[in-house]
Amino acid sequence: MRLRLKPRDTSLFDLLTQQARLLPVGSGVLAQLVGSAPEARVALAETMRETEHRADEATHAILRRINETFVTPFDRDDIYDLAGRLDDCMDDMEEVADLVVLYRMGELPAGVVEQVGVLQRCAELTAEAMPRLSTMKNLREFWVEINSLENEGDRTHRQLLSDIFDGLTPAGTDPIEIMKIKEIADLLESAIDGFERVANAIETIVLKEA
């Protein structure tokens, strides 16, 4: 069975591409934020919130378009799912930015900076891959790379947890500080998993087309 995505749906791909392009914007703001002094973070968290609002609007534009366009419910489900997962990635990044400020975190451990680096590469790959969805070509490398980044993120996360509990991060051995930094590390891991779910959604769409 072929996906019923016809030329008339071009703008759906454009909208998905627009939504995906906001991800490296968000991950770039997050990278700045985790590398900044605490007093500079409030403004960056605000920028993050605005980026997340723009992503929300992009998501809703896609949902409206899906609803107006004739596609079978089945295909519709897949696109709906993809748009939702892209939105989740941005939500997770925004939550991290917000908590770093709310928790008044000081210097963040190197492991967190590494996790955000993985997120940035995931976001860039996703933004680059999205326009290729209209031809369904050259997408295999995308999900292979995202899977490999997710494995890297997993290793970084586990090592960071071990360091946190060993008192080897700026949180030291203070249980409360450890809880805060652990929560941020866990949320970043969950954001990286979110990109894997995006890659799986794209793989599902492409495999059906095959």
Added chain:
Amino acid sequence: MRLRLKPRDTSLFDLLTQQARLLPVGSGVLAQLVGSAPEARVALAETMRETEHRADEATHAILRRINETFVTPFDRDDIYDLAGRLDDCMDDMEEVADLVVLYRMGELPAGVVEQVGVLQRCAELTAEAMPRLSTMKNLREFWVEINSLENEGDRTHRQLLSDIFDGLTPAGTDPIEIMKIKEIADLLESAIDGFERVANAIETIVLKEA
């Protein structure tokens, strides 16, 4: 494509309505429990468990009905999914009640009471919306309101986390007490997210019908 939900499936809607009506019962018990003195909570947690059992039975009645009724597998999946998500909401609320008792919590912070208030409004809106599923009408306002409540719950949750770590709740600065209260706050946030998943399931069904 139209959803193949014919008049003969009326009782399926009745069953979903019955299942959904148990949610405000459960959230009401939970509200009583978090507002009660610790010694009164044991009996309320038992009432909660009974409500959860009734919800389980209601869920199984729906699954049996889906299985007996001729509907295409695709539609069946959506109803199956909706029933499962309604069931998850009750399970989450029951888990909170159980842990509040197991952890022998003392006074709970105002933020937890606010979270339960959001849950109550979600549960009531869901119970009111469910009978409208048979006509597929006037449901848009339902998922818009649930999304707005979920945003409110999100803000409450984040502020509560910040207060918890700042030692501004009855848990004070005791790390063990902080872990307990944080787990309860996280579970409540997850229960509220569960209602958003119910709303998304209903939106999916309605958009296909459109």
Added chain:
Amino acid sequence: MRLRLKPRDTSLFDLLTQQARLLPVGSGVLAQLVGSAPEARVALAETMRETEHRADEATHAILRRINETFVTPFDRDDIYDLAGRLDDCMDDMEEVADLVVLYRMGELPAGVVEQVGVLQRCAELTAEAMPRLSTMKNLREFWVEINSLENEGDRTHRQLLSDIFDGLTPAGTDPIEIMKIKEIADLLESAIDGFERVANAIETIVLKEA
């Protein structure tokens, strides 16, 4: 509508059976690991990692087969989903083994050993049930038993959390040790939930065939 799983797909069932047979291997290694002295655990975690790699290969063999075989996208989704959930179970078990070593855990509480016992029974039931998928027969008892094991795991988990916070485990009252053991208990609970998701995926497939 009937599932389009024809005799020519026999090898797909063989592949799923092969994948599922690795689960009791993994849960057996995990049981050994949690029962071992810390110095013996490093080698067992390595065995676990190898088992997880074999499961990954088995999963990819299934995905390739799904892609090569003519089945409708809809059925394909269900098998795809099942293979992914089986893979998640192994990933969760491997993560537990890895963290027990990374966190240099000492003696583990009886509740953790019980949780791993539940996991072992889930893994064995799943491996036994999988060959029956080709005839779609005698599977009801499988998901009923898994649901009952999941309830048992749930009770064990909650009691363990209560014991952990009461200082009744080898972690004593040290907040850092409590955080570590709680994370392991939570991951085991999540692994058990993973088997329930496998059971639900099988139930979905069987109900459609009915």
